[in-house]
Amino acid sequence: MRALIAFVAALAVVAANAPVPTGKVICYYDSKSYVRESQARMLPLDLDPALSFCSHLVYGYSGVHPDTYKMVPLNENLDVDRSHANYRAITNFKSKYPGMKVLLSVGGDVDTEDPQKYNLLLESPQARTAFVNSGVLLAEQHGFDGIDLAWQFPKIKPKKIRSTWGSIWHGIKKTFATTPVDDKEPEHREGFTALVREMKQALSLKPNMQLAVTILPNVNASIYIDVPAIINHVDYVNLEAFDYYTPERNPKEADYTAPVYTPQNRNEHQNANAAVSYFLQAGAPSYKIVLGISTLARTWKLDSESEISGVPPIHTDGPGEAGPYTKIEGILSYPEVCAKLINPNHQKGMRPHLRKVTDPSKRFGTYAFRLPDDSGEGGLWVSYEDPDTAGQKAAFVKSKNLGGVSIVDLSMDDFRGLCTGDKYPILRAAKYRL
Numbered sequence: 001m002r003a004l005i006a007f008v009a010a011l012a013v014v015a016a017n018a019p020v021p022t023g024k025v026i027c028y029y030d031s032k033s034y035v036r037e038s039q040a041r042m043l044p045l046d047l048d049p050a051l052s053f054c055s056h057l058v059y060g061y062s063g064v065h066p067d068t069y070k071m072v073p074l075n076e077n078l079d080v081d082r083s084h085a086n087y088r089a090i091t092n093f094k095s096k097y098p099g100m101k102v103l104l105s106v107g108g109d110v111d112t113e114d115p116q117k118y119n120l121l122l123e124s125p126q127a128r129t130a131f132v133n134s135g136v137l138l139a140e141q142h143g144f145d146g147i148d149l150a151w152q153f154p155k156i157k158p159k160k161i162r163s164t165w166g167s168i169w170h171g172i173k174k175t176f177a178t179t180p181v182d183d184k185e186p187e188h189r190e191g192f193t194a195l196v197r198e199m200k201q202a203l204s205l206k207p208n209m210q211l212a213v214t215i216l217p218n219v220n221a222s223i224y225i226d227v228p229a230i231i232n233h234v235d236y237v238n239l240e241a242f243d244y245y246t247p248e249r250n251p252k253e254a255d256y257t258a259p260v261y262t263p264q265n266r267n268e269h270q271n272a273n274a275a276v277s278y279f280l281q282a283g284a285p286s287y288k289i290v291l292g293i294s295t296l297a298r299t300w301k302l303d304s305e306s307e308i309s310g311v312p313p314i315h316t317d318g319p320g321e322a323g324p325y326t327k328i329e330g331i332l333s334y335p336e337v338c339a340k341l342i343n344p345n346h347q348k349g350m351r352p353h354l355r356k357v358t359d360p361s362k363r364f365g366t367y368a369f370r371l372p373d374d375s376g377e378g379g380l381w382v383s384y385e386d387p388d389t390a391g392q393k394a395a396f397v398k399s400k401n402l403g404g405v406s407i408v409d410l411s412m413d414d415f416r417g418l419c420t421g422d423k424y425p426i427l428r429a430a431k432y433r434l
């Protein structure tokens with residue numbers, strides 16, 4: 001008996017001394033990149049130079065069928081049909097990188113058809129069962145090592161920017177109750193806990209299947225995530241602590257999209273440190289927390305009313321113009337930003353380059369801007385992550401003993417090495433500082 005106790009105690013010591021799983025690098029692959037044009041088009045093969053840096057590769061995204069609540073491919077033709085079969089193309093990388101886990105993510109803010117279904121699913125045990133069973137099957141059939149629930153919870157309302165008249169009106173209006181985003185918050189919180197538990201149970205019947213939860217940008221985790229109830233069921237929680245400001249949510253004012261700490265006079269909840277603190281204070285082991293780093297720059301138009309200092313928060317006039325390759329208003333990929341930071345020979349007829357403003361405190365991030373010309377055109381303000389700030393975030397992760405970082409996503413990093421010749425500079429910088 002005593003020997004047995006000693007043996008069990010020895011096992012406990014071994015368990016306690018087992019290396020905690022830190023240093024994760026969770027690499028997101030956004031399948032939309034497959035259908036972009038020219039330089040922005042990324043094929044599965046282009047992932048190869050990234051993968052030796054990735055502990056996980058996550059396929060974004062699958063969705064929820066609005067009638068059956070089953071987990072389904074969002075683009076059958078691209079994802080699963082024989083012509084492209086990207087699910088398989090992605091999971092096949094495991095033969096070259098056997099240590100890497102490949103997960104299938106669901107939601108991710110790209111499953112936009114009938115958005116209420118994410119709430120309704122949580123309210124119905126039958127819908128949850130349909131989702132869980134179909135999800136496990138889908139993952140298994142295509143060789144995935146697990147599922148990432150990037151759940152599309154209702155988002156917090158963006159800050160309103162008012163004109164002077166508006167603020168007088170607001171003073172009157174304040175007496176009226178504001179409508180809540182979600183009038184069934186407690187029910188959705190409980191439903192999500194149940195979903196995580198049920199998904200874990202189903203996955204644990206299969207060998208080596210992982211379960212992750214991703215908190216999407218502007219989802220208030222303190223409303224929806226019961227940390228003590230879910231944390232033991234998940235391998236990690238990925239906090240997408242970015243896009244606090246975007247040109248869609250905040251067309252009239254630009255600000256740092258992903259600060260590590262609270263800039264002066266800002267909402268103290270909207271930064272990476274606050275997002276992480278909520279989970280730590282609720283009892284999550286630090287090694288289960290992964291901090292998201294966005295490779296996508298947010299851009300706004302500056303106009304003649306914008307403060308000429310460029311210092312945020314700054315008045316803006318909606319999203320900046322689309323990039324030459326990604327072609328989405330208000331968004332630039334990292335290589336599109338870096339091309340705008342240089343204008344060789346100050347060529348005539350070209351817009352002047354953007355002036356980059358770094359943050360010596362390493363707390364808020366980098367931005368770059370260009371004031372409008374005399375006719376009021378061409379003004380641009382960009383908040384973005386570069387290799388330096390990505391490295392700072394990784395250093396923050398390391399200093400807090402967190403589980404690692406996620407790169408969201410690889411297709412918006414400089415996967416061709418157009419900036420300096422190095423492929424995937426943001427991913428590399430983050431990995432290097434972990």
Ligand SMILES: *[C@@H]1O[C@H](CO)[C@@H](O)[C@H](O)[C@H]1NC(C)=O
Binds near residue numbers: 156220222223269270
């Ligand atoms: C999130 O919800 C909590 C209440 O659960 C609230 O105190 C907090 O202000 C909210 N955060 C944001 C950024 O709206």
